[in-house]
Amino acid sequence: MLEYQAQENLLKEKIILVTGAGSGIGRTAAIEYARLGATVILLGKTVKKLEAVYDEIESKGYPQPAIIPLDLKGATEQNYKDMAETIEGQFGHLDGLLHNASLLGVLGPFEHTDIQSLTEVLQVNVIAQANMTKALLPVLRKSASASVVFTSSGVGRKGRAYWGAYAISKFATEGMMQVLADECDGSKVRVNAINPGATRTPMRANAYPAEDPMSLKTPEELMPTYTYLMGEDSQAINGQSLNAQ
Numbered sequence: 001m002l003e004y005q006a007q008e009n010l011l012k013e014k015i016i017l018v019t020g021a022g023s024g025i026g027r028t029a030a031i032e033y034a035r036l037g038a039t040v041i042l043l044g045k046t047v048k049k050l051e052a053v054y055d056e057i058e059s060k061g062y063p064q065p066a067i068i069p070l071d072l073k074g075a076t077e078q079n080y081k082d083m084a085e086t087i088e089g090q091f092g093h094l095d096g097l098l099h100n101a102s103l104l105g106v107l108g109p110f111e112h113t114d115i116q117s118l119t120e121v122l123q124v125n126v127i128a129q130a131n132m133t134k135a136l137l138p139v140l141r142k143s144a145s146a147s148v149v150f151t152s153s154g155v156g157r158k159g160r161a162y163w164g165a166y167a168i169s170k171f172a173t174e175g176m177m178q179v180l181a182d183e184c185d186g187s188k189v190r191v192n193a194i195n196p197g198a199t200r201t202p203m204r205a206n207a208y209p210a211e212d213p214m215s216l217k218t219p220e221e222l223m224p225t226y227t228y229l230m231g232e233d234s235q236a237i238n239g240q241s242l243n244a245q
């Protein structure tokens, strides 16, 4: 686990978009970024969850966030273009993009793969991120120093039986991060990934229903890595896949 302590104003005046900000790790990261001074754009599927995070940020007196309701499953290229335009119009630039939202899909033997379900997982976990990153790159380039962070997984580095669609999507995520990082090398935009490791969230409980959640790290415990990659202290880091645990 990274020993890093963010300065109180690390993300002051930064504009940071977090996908899947309504629950789990995304929710915690959004609130932590706001605590460190960022204006966070909360993107997710379930508006009620996003509103709860919005209210929590406001009640704590952190910078007023924004909400973008978007279902990554059905979103079109035009949706992402419109989103980029809205962000540029409202804030002028984007300093951080945390690709956190993901779908676990169905775990099971490869032979039983439901191709429709595989397509859906790839759509949410890979195509949506490619589309969003492509649309937002010009807005990220308007920042003095921008950070794009993808979310990987242990099964995105070494395949594991029965993790089919999800593992395939996380390998693709690592690949996308590396390609983009290589293209951005030496520019104002850096691109990295985080493997959170086993964490106490709804997704983990879904994947391991018999596990005692209390035996797992909480999203709060991962935040040193999440804040490090978003703030200026990681300016020299590009193309890395870091373990949060």
Ligand code: NDP
Residues within 6 Å of the ligand: 019, 020, 021, 022, 023, 024, 025, 026, 043, 044, 045, 046, 047, 049, 070, 071, 072, 073, 099, 100, 101, 102, 103, 124, 151, 152, 153, 154, 195, 196, 197, 198, 199, 200, 201, 202, 203, 204
């Ligand atoms: P959660 O299931 O708690 O949160 C996932 C988030 O993604 C939710 O906010 C969800 O929104 C959002 N999301 C899912 N589908 C869509 C969609 N179609 N459109 C928009 N948003 C969507 O998961 P975690 O917090 O555990 O996971 C966060 C990231 O960490 C993921 O990328 C996951 O793969 C990764 N990870 C997690 C590990 C763990 O042990 N928890 C281990 C390794 C990696 P909504 O609630 O509205 O559906």
